[in-house]
Amino acid sequence: MLSRFTPRAGAFRETIPPDIQERLLDNAWCSHCSGMTTITDYSGTIENGDLILDGFCILCGNAVTRLIESEE
Template structure:
């Protein structure tokens, strides 16, 4: 997935996302906890913002379409 395909990222979130290697980005997107499914799922239709210095991805579960989120802390 290219950064250009992420129109719902804020500029700071997009810049942070670009610093993460592509293979790690794919692993992060495929390892999001869904409360409804009760296991890790892939996040879809997601947005990205910076909250409290961390990158926050919010989107939908690929299986049940419930709300999910992933926090990627800055190192």
């Protein structure tokens, strides 16, 4: 499965250690499941310096958004 990231979002992701990335992806809130889920089939964009992941709940397929704030 290929991830779709804008160049800026890809550069942002490069700064995040892989183990942290995995933890962030496993901590997305799904409103349909009313709980934490894993985001899958996501794309990445940058908004206001933060990384926005738009994807889907791995359990139910509901649209899920994960915001990853810039550390700086």
